[in-house]
Amino acid sequence: MRKVTLVEGDGIGPEITQSVQHILEAAGAQIEWDAHEIGLTTYEKTGTLIPQEFIDSLENNGVALKGPTTTPVGGGHRSINVSMRQLFKLYANVRPIKTIKGLPSRYENVDMIIVRENSEDLYKGIEYKVSEGVAQGIKLITAEASERIGRHAFELAQKLGRKKVTVVHKANIMKFTDGLFLESVRKVAANYTGIELDELIVDNCCMQMVTKPEQFDVIVTENLYGDILSDLAAGLIGGLGLASGANIGQKQAIFEAAHGSAPDIAGKDLANPTALLMSATAMLDHINQSDVAARIESALKKTLANPETRTKDLGGTLGCKGFTEAIISNL
Structure with missing residues (x-):
């Protein structure tokens, strides 16, 4: 018991x-x-x-x-x-997304897991009122937390027999914060040679999820992106x-x-x-x-x-x- x-x-x-x-x-x-x-x-x-x-x-x-x-x-x-x-x-926030056979849905054969880093990013809550009409929020990303969530995603993929992990980021614009997250997941991925690492910019990921959602297996991403993508994915099923x-x-x-x-x-x-x-x-x-x-x-x-x-x-x-x-x- x-x-x-x-x-x-x-x-x-x-x-x-x-x-x-x-x-x-x-x-x-x-x-x-x-x-x-x-x-x-x-x-x-x-x-x-x-x-x-x-x-x-x-x-x-x-x-x-x-x-x-x-x-x-x-x-x-x-x-x-x-x-x-x-x-x-x-x-780690883990959200399985899978179509249920026999239940009407916009898509068929959707079967993905979104693994979202839960402890930092903009959701850390570090924000201030700088002056009247001006506010500032700090996006905190660390290598330790990024590698930890990367390991969680790859370990989960390995346990469930999944073949691909897609890391979702915006490192083309936020080169230090998202760049660190991306590099951290790449570092982890090197230890899992049997699982493919795919990389997608978050806006492209949104488009791909609504045009061809069956391509995704495991997604690992930061806190804010994960919050948005997991609700988007729920809408698919x-x-x-x-x-x-x-x-x-x-x-x-x-x-x-x-x-x-x-x-x-x-x-x-x-x-x-x-x-x-x-x-x-x-x-x-x-x-x-x-x-x-x-x-x-x-x-x-x-x-x-x-x-x-x-x-x-x-x-x-x-x-x-x-x-x-x-x-x-x-x-």
Whole structure:
């Protein structure tokens, strides 16, 4: 039995996390949940976005499944996700993007993984108001972090039998920062002779992703570019409702859906738990329960392939509860 920190989150978070809990239990996952609150709901109750109890839980358990959370608007509040990535040193954001057989999509045979450096770049938050009407942000890139994310991408490619890693950059313009990132990944690539290194400027990469997305295997890139490209890639397969996500560090890992908390549909049984469920199967792989993950993935694909058992956002008629029951019946 593995203890896992659980965050239900805000908005639709409680509905979809409870759905995932039911499915994992039905599939036989050996998990003991350690539930905690963070986000807007917690802030309204306690005045803090990330309570110490949650921090202690994740430090002890090492793994968390997190529903979508809301950061209060204004008041100088930093993004909860950015704060947690820095707090727990979750240096790698991993976003698998794959078309689901039987589910209508703009493209076929998309199967890529975007590996995004999570700890620096413009998201480091080093910005200032220089004077009235003038602000400055500092883009921080280090060889250490760049090589680390490069190794993560190549190790993942090697583990999964992938043949190509594409490093995405803008080194033609930002010669020092992006130049350092590119050189660092090249240095790492030299140690993986069986995997091809491809190099693409970020604007060209965007065009290539919407004209021929099947050419991509593993993409490794900086924080800002990775944020943009991962959402673009989700649009290739049907949107953020089908996009799982993982934030990986040396000691802790947080698995979460890529989408937001959607407060406008909270409590209406309209939420689609697919993205969080796919994040949960990645978590199961991470904690060596891959057999359970494979059963859930098979049941999910079967459910999505049938138009009658899809959620309303995917053209079906089922709500969150009905969709959950359909997946469990397909296990």
